[in-house]
Amino acid sequence: MPGVSWVYNRTGEIEGRLAVGGDDGNLHVLTYKHDKWDKFVRKNGYIGKVVCLVFVKDEDKDQFVIEQFYLNEDNKWCFLTVLPNELQLDGVSVVLHDNSLYVVCGRTKSLEIVNTARVFDLHSSRWSKVDDMQTKRSSCSSVMTNNTVFVGRGMTDGPYFNNFVECADVRDRKWRTIPSTTTDWPPLTSVSNRLLGTGGMTQQWFGSPPSNIVELYDERSTKWLPLPHMTHKRWGHAAFSTQNGELITAGGDGGGYSIESLKCD
Structure with a gap:
């Protein structure tokens, strides 16, 4: 590698x-x-x-x-x-769905933050353009759940960290916004086809205190609902799900080498 x-x-x-x-x-x-x-x-x-x-x-x-x-x-x-020439960017985010690889946002060599989105077909080895996202960001978090790509967090001009969330259905690939997460810079995670955000920063500037908030996005009410807090406050950490429906968080600033789990059923 x-x-x-x-x-x-x-x-x-x-x-x-x-x-x-x-x-x-x-x-x-x-x-x-x-x-x-x-x-x-x-x-x-x-x-x-x-x-x-x-x-x-x-x-x-x-x-x-x-x-x-x-x-x-x-x-x-x-x-x-x-990545093709126009996507030779620092800080892109990638997510794989079936045989389509979604590549979103990033930052150019001249440090310009962009909102571009592309899809790579693993069968045909071809790239196709997707509508630009509404928010320019670098180092964002993307995840697939229920045939929808969700993109959250990221660094914007300033630099500041954000909590804006956009999503696109894989069938039409049109971006729309949903309510922002409570904290800034939380990684998005799919657990049993449900969208979760964990930790992050309590304020938009780098070095602000980490958070232990865990929240679930409810599509019916279009609100983020609270779940039990993590034991450790952390940002820049790993967050993902296991096959049996557990949420796992690991490492990050504030979390050190620790790993913890939450059963989300």
């Missing part, structure tokens, strides 16, 4: 094992039945974001690429695609 600058998005649980990516560029995998970290990776790095699908920078070729990790195929990284 090339040198990792940033890691976005994830499928948290791979073949019954918890996969976590660290700022050290390594993949850390926890095997539940043994309750220990697998030996083929190091566990001495800062626990950052969960890894399955990643956006990385290939330092050797000075280009951004997207790769996927498979635990059941000799623990190898699989190259998916190089």
Whole structure:
């Protein structure tokens, strides 16, 4: 795998094992039945974001690429695609649905934050344009639930962090806004086809205190409803779901190496 600058998005649980990516560029995998970290990776790095699908920078070729990790195929990284010239951006967010890879937002080499969105078809290896999003942002969080792409948080000009949320149905790919999350910079997570936000910053500026808020978006009332708070306040952490409907949060500023779970049924 090339040198990792940033890691976005994830499928948290791979073949019954918890996969976590660290700022050290390594993949850390926890095997539940043994309750220990697998030996083929190091566990001495800062626990950052969960890894399955990643956006990385290939330092050797000075280009951004997207790769996927498979635990059941000799623990190898699989190259998916190089971002096209117009998407050679820092801080994009990616999410995979069926055979379509959604790539949204980012920041140009001149530090301009954009609101572009593209879709890569894994079958045809072709890119197609999607309507621009309403909010320009970098380092945002995207997740798929109920055939809808949700995009939240991100850095805007200033720099400031935001809590704006937009979504697009995969059938028409038209962006619309939904109510903002309570905190700024919370990662969005899909648990049993329900949209959740966890932690984040209590204010819009970098270095503001982290939060332990967990909230669920209710589509009927179009409101964010509170769930039990996390034990640790954290931002910049991993947040994802397991196959049995548990919400997992790991690492982040304030969370350290800790991992905690919440049953959401």
